[in-house]
Amino acid sequence: MRSFNRENFFPIKNKINTDFLSTLLGEGLLSSKISNNFEIFDISSLSIIRNNSLLFLENELNIKNIESKNLHVISNSKENLKYYENISIVKNLNTSYNEILNYLFFHDDNKNFPDEFSLVNGSYISKYANIDKSSEIGKNCFISRGVEIGKNCVIKNNVVIKNSIISNNVIISDSTSIGTTGFGFDFKTRGSQHLNPQLGIVIIDDGVHLGARCSIDRAKIDFTLIGENSMVDNMVHIGHNCVIGKNACIAAQTGISGSVTIGQNVTIGGQVGFAGHIIIGDNVIIAAKSGVTKNIKDNSVVAGFPATDMKEWKKNIIRQKKYGH
């Protein structure tokens, strides 16, 4: 698993210790168990458990063999009290998530995000970004704190890069935005003030080509990943937490919902849509305009909406033409 230092991107706004959580949660706290008091400066996900972090757990789940030091669980399920030594049970997990993380971290959906810029050759570059000298950046770009850009990259014009680690030999075409806010909130409490803080990043691997006018949202906690040598056409939207393998080819105007995992060597036509939280295998080919609603096995060739085996889809179309139904 890739690691990154969250604080490089999202500075700590207020340091907290676990014993302060009860004050912070107020009436939202139902019960808690604190075996040892420690400082919190990170968040965990079910994929990556981190030291000195909070883990928000929706359902009863006993995670065994946690090697990370100093984990405090926050859950809305009392059943979890028996599994963890440090845990708070809350009324509303989403509300607590937002309250605690907005208190703990600065991020760009709130005001007063701390950053400082220099106007370098026509673009605003954060003093806290780290860009290799061999890489080139065009005009009217915006590159904010924590961003790393490796060697021999070509970043064109009017590009926005935030909360991202970009490897070597990456080309990012004009007017693309990377590391933007994921579309994450509880459907029951809508409005800009109820957005879940999006505190993950985007990782772009070696040799990736991103077309013009794309958007790639940063992850909620971990990272959105575009694998080595992947080719992305214009106006492609890639949602938060997506992990796309090596050598992907994604044609224009395709949209990938949040938390989709895509294998290696996948070819995706234009205007394809993906439901969230599905898994696409290696070497899959997806025809243009497909709507992919379920997991797809390795080496499949699919088309249509809902996407199904391409031969079936073609048969269906020929039949409709021939027999009128």
Added chain:
Amino acid sequence: MRSFNRENFFPIKNKINTDFLSTLLGEGLLSSKISNNFEIFDISSLSIIRNNSLLFLENELNIKNIESKNLHVISNSKENLKYYENISIVKNLNTSYNEILNYLFFHDDNKNFPDEFSLVNGSYISKYANIDKSSEIGKNCFISRGVEIGKNCVIKNNVVIKNSIISNNVIISDSTSIGTTGFGFDFKTRGSQHLNPQLGIVIIDDGVHLGARCSIDRAKIDFTLIGENSMVDNMVHIGHNCVIGKNACIAAQTGISGSVTIGQNVTIGGQVGFAGHIIIGDNVIIAAKSGVTKNIKDNSVVAGFPATDMKEWKKNIIRQKKYGH
């Protein structure tokens, strides 16, 4: 109905009185009736009749109880002569619309739009915009004359805002464009010189969150509205004159054609398309990739293209799979 001062956004280019209309219309004028001569500095729509304005009427229509002062009707239907005290009958309503309004108003699809900018912290801000000090604006933005931005808003980077009134607590993510020109013209006379002047605005209510890379076109005469606490994902296109109610949730790459009215608490999946001039009720749920072609009643759940009841749509798919047709 919301009101706004059109001249804040679209300054008067040439003052005209109703008795000058005959000169302006030239051979395009067939007949006219002028009961009283007055100054014209506004336009009316069938939704909002304004003082000292022109109303362009395509069909025979007797609007009763007009309370606004000084209305001059321009119509291609001679039948309307009997209903109004101040009216001009013209050969081609679209041509006259363009001629008169391009003569009367400055707008940004013609040259020489009068505005003055300061470079404020990396963004070009009109001296005639009104932005609350508590709101933050990123780099490489463009905010033009008349724009109002309320309290505690976060406007990110490379954002273009024109002809818009933005309320409080609004978040606008990177590279979004608001108040751009609506796609309005007579299909018979194409070309940039035949665009209908788009002289309305965009209103964004409290607590709205707009994702990255969206476009929201301003209205032709009145306003395009995004209701309170609505959440809009990335790359969503919202056409001119759309009115979207409170608490909407609109996923990525959806496109809403002009003059669509959407109720409250509506949830719309990604890559959905809407035909123009339709009405969607409250609490409607529209599945991803749907094509909505007709009005939809309150509390409906629809899917497919043309969008239909979701249960029917699912049945259809299961049947096709099972029986091959």
Added chain:
Amino acid sequence: MRSFNRENFFPIKNKINTDFLSTLLGEGLLSSKISNNFEIFDISSLSIIRNNSLLFLENELNIKNIESKNLHVISNSKENLKYYENISIVKNLNTSYNEILNYLFFHDDNKNFPDEFSLVNGSYISKYANIDKSSEIGKNCFISRGVEIGKNCVIKNNVVIKNSIISNNVIISDSTSIGTTGFGFDFKTRGSQHLNPQLGIVIIDDGVHLGARCSIDRAKIDFTLIGENSMVDNMVHIGHNCVIGKNACIAAQTGISGSVTIGQNVTIGGQVGFAGHIIIGDNVIIAAKSGVTKNIKDNSVVAGFPATDMKEWKKNIIRQKKYGH
């Protein structure tokens, strides 16, 4: 056929003569025939054969009556040796294409593209661009070398224009990108370093209106063309080598794959997709959300995916509703 001077946009990086090709191709060269040695500074396509150029030929093809002077053919088909006086046979045509053209030309997908900019009224304009004084350009734009802009154009804000010739009376709305890199590479060798150099341009004819947030990719060798008085709505993607006739009307979020040819007076709804390399006749109407997979004859009205005669499509939908299949 339109002509343009490639070197205005893509300066020569290294001058080469045909006798140097063997050195450049190295082990990739299988055999060659050089009847006369000449300087190479251009590329040809099957549509336009140019003087002192290379023509890359995939299959056996005997082009007769070539009037251009000094053509050197590069092919992976030995059969072509018998047809041409100057020809190199190579192992891998795509690899040779990339090697030679990256050696020969500067383009913006490689580093060190030579250009110089002035900040003019808030936008970065190349000293090697040629913009008529009667045209207006907004803020935060980027206009690079070789670009020509004719009379009375309105270029709005945050617009990127590269490798393009723009005629008179053209309106380009906010945040549109023109002349960006086409999505061209061999599917077998993915990654940013294997992009085919895109060395063509975009031509925008008189009176075109481009909406906000569009992308129009430049051609690989010749030009992408938007014909006179065409109207393009927001977020439309037009791929490399497309040729769109006069008076097109293209609604929002439509995507046109590479090398599509579209006739005159065509009307295209929103969210339509086109397969690559197809031909659409004059006066065609294509309903919203259609997926066009094949050539379409003049005066057709089509809908659906795959797009078919609209009456058939409607019948099908009515039948499905009535009989459940």
